[in-house]
Amino acid sequence: MKSVINTIYESKLAELKDKIETLSTPVQLTIVTVGEDPASKVYVRNKIRLFDELGLECHHIVLAEEGTSQSDLDMLAEKAEHPILFQLPLPSGLIAPDLPAAVDVDGFGSEALGHLVLGQNAVLPCTVQATIDIITAHCGEYNFPGLKVAVVGRSNIVGKPLAIELINRQSTVASFNSRSDLVAVDWNKYDVIVVATGAHGILDNSQFIEGQLIIDVGINRVDGKLVGDIKHHDGIFSEAAITPVPGGVGRLTCLHVLGNVIKLADCSR
Amino acid sequence: MKSVINTIYESKLAELKDKIETLSTPVQLTIVTVGEDPASKVYVRNKIRLFDELGLECHHIVLAEEGTSQSDLDMLAEKAEHPILFQLPLPSGLIAPDLPAAVDVDGFGSEALGHLVLGQNAVLPCTVQATIDIITAHCGEYNFPGLKVAVVGRSNIVGKPLAIELINRQSTVASFNSRSDLVAVDWNKYDVIVVATGAHGILDNSQFIEGQLIIDVGINRVDGKLVGDIKHHDGIFSEAAITPVPGGVGRLTCLHVLGNVIKLADCSR
Numbered sequence: 323m324k325s326v327i328n329t330i331y332e333s334k335l336a337e338l339k340d341k342i343e344t345l346s347t348p349v350q351l352t353i354v355t356v357g358e359d360p361a362s363k364v365y366v367r368n369k370i371r372l373f374d375e376l377g378l379e380c381h382h383i384v385l386a387e388e389g390t391s392q393s394d395l396d397m398l399a400e401k402a403e404h405p406i407l408f409q410l411p412l413p414s415g416l417i418a419p420d421l422p423a424a425v426d427v428d429g430f431g432s433e434a435l436g437h438l439v440l441g442q443n444a445v446l447p448c449t450v451q452a453t454i455d456i457i458t459a460h461c462g463e464y465n466f467p468g469l470k471v472a473v474v475g476r477s478n479i480v481g482k483p484l485a486i487e488l489i490n491r492q493s494t495v496a497s498f499n500s501r502s503d504l505v506a507v508d509w510n511k512y513d514v515i516v517v518a519t520g521a522h523g524i525l526d527n528s529q530f531i532e533g534q535l536i537i538d539v540g541i542n543r544v545d546g547k548l549v550g551d552i553k554h555h556d557g558i559f560s561e562a563a564i565t566p567v568p569g570g571v572g573r574l575t576c577l578h579v580l581g582n583v584i585k586l587a588d589c590s591r
Numbered sequence: 592m593k594s595v596i597n598t599i600y601e602s603k604l605a606e607l608k609d610k611i612e613t614l615s616t617p618v619q620l621t622i623v624t625v626g627e628d629p630a631s632k633v634y635v636r637n638k639i640r641l642f643d644e645l646g647l648e649c650h651h652i653v654l655a656e657e658g659t660s661q662s663d664l665d666m667l668a669e670k671a672e673h674p675i676l677f678q679l680p681l682p683s684g685l686i687a688p689d690l691p692a693a694v695d696v697d698g699f700g701s702e703a704l705g706h707l708v709l710g711q712n713a714v715l716p717c718t719v720q721a722t723i724d725i726i727t728a729h730c731g732e733y734n735f736p737g738l739k740v741a742v743v744g745r746s747n748i749v750g751k752p753l754a755i756e757l758i759n760r761q762s763t764v765a766s767f768n769s770r771s772d773l774v775a776v777d778w779n780k781y782d783v784i785v786v787a788t789g790a791h792g793i794l795d796n797s798q799f800i801e802g803q804l805i806i807d808v809g810i811n812r813v814d815g816k817l818v819g820d821i822k823h824h825d826g827i828f829s830e831a832a833i834t835p836v837p838g839g840v841g842r843l844t845c846l847h848v849l850g851n852v853i854k855l856a857d858c859s860r
């Protein structure tokens with residue numbers, strides 16, 4: 323599975339590089355972080371490194387947790403003329419501003435999500451786009467219609483927009499959440515299972531079978547180690563393809579930040 | 592089932608009348624129709640009648656099919672200061688303008704749908720709200736979490752927003768469409784099945800069992816008679832509760848046009 327992810331990464335990166343060549347507008351991104359969240363720092367560093375490698379502008383606005391108010395964030399959002407993102411998680415009491423679609427790199431704002439519902443070529447949240455890429459690589463670009471996909475988790479940034487995008491693509495979509503009776507579900511009848519709950523062990527590798535694609539979106543820290551939402555029991559020989567954590571969805575997500583910046587630059591022409 | 596619908600209708604109407612009393616802003620609606628679609632005429636007449644009965648203002652703008660352009664509709668949308676709706680279906684070549692949420696009675700616009708995805712107390716499309724009412728009456732207001740609901744159909748005005756609203760309510764939601772293998776589905780495992788495809792006979796009354804709630808959203812004309820999406824075979828004794836067509840969802844939908852106008856008036860205070 324790691325090599326599949328690598329292949330997707332390389333081909334996507336090449337595609338984005340080609341696209342940048344054709345753009346007349348400059349590709350630039352502003353990242354806003356508040357406070358000292360260690361996970362945030364890693365995510366932001368990866369994004370900045372990618373932009374640096376490609377010689378693209380990436381501004382990083384660092385705000386101290388103390389003294390930063392919601393109106394400071396709202397002001398930055400209002401003044402934004404170029405693609406911008408507010409790195410999550412934000413300190414408690416602060417929420418990411420509802421960005422207009424034209425500068426909304428993450429696609430988390432209501433305008434981008436409204437366009438998504440209507441199937442209007444919206445900027446997809448990066449994790450959603452990475453998940454779609456993996457399904458495309460595994461199942462084929464034209465095989466979304468009728469594909470049976472289970473989406474476990476209903477967050478505003480992954481589960482819900484992913485379910486909507488899959489419905490747009492005419493897949494048969496089942497959406498599960500923490501109130502679903504997961505024990506009673508016959509997981510084997512799905513072609514693809516996407517797990518995005520943030521709860522390690524919500525499903526395990528003994529529950530899947532040959533031919534299934536399992537996409538593990540979770541990133542959890544257990545005993546100091548990064549693990550996904552799926553628990554991997556030793557000694558279980560499952561032929562299901564399960565994306566690794568780390569090095570799976572997360573590896574592609576960073577690329578889609580760039581992809582979305584390019585898309586927004588392209589639309590602004 | 593007819594009596595359940597009547598009870599919901601009466602209690603909702605009483606609730607809305609009470610609400611109108613508390614409003615300081617006037618309740619008024621503008622309906623725009625283009626051309627002479629006979630179904631549209633019936634829908635519009637019902638809405639106007641309801642507003643008349645309650646002594647509320649309802650303006651009806653009637654445009655001829657010939658000579659009406661998209662920019663005429665867009666102009667009306669831009670100038671709208673009060674709740675407005677463009678009655679569907681519109682003649683081919685015309686689309687309903689993407690209304691700002693503040694005047695979007697139908698909740699079909701991208702802004703209202705974006706708010707819906709984020710669970711921000713959005714105006715729900717009237718048919719979605721009517722469906723939610725029927726589920727509430729049958730299953731209980733607090734029993735949405737974990738409820739197993741199948742939604743057949745993925746239109747922008749019913750199936751998709753309904754699936755999103757049910758996900759918001761923590762139901763376990765399965766979304767089917769014309770590319771789904773409906774024959775292979777075990778319908779009996781769902782608590783509620785909502786059928787909104789516009790294809791009469793896509794499911795039939797032999798497929799349901801005691802204890803299930805079946806909501807038929809379709810309105811089709813077959814041999815001059817109004818029928819739903821569900822085919823009713825004679826001699827089948829199904830204890831499943833199936834909403835009738837006509838007199839089911841459609842009867843409640845009209846009420847929610849008023850409900851949404853009230854909600855918008857309330858928000859504008």
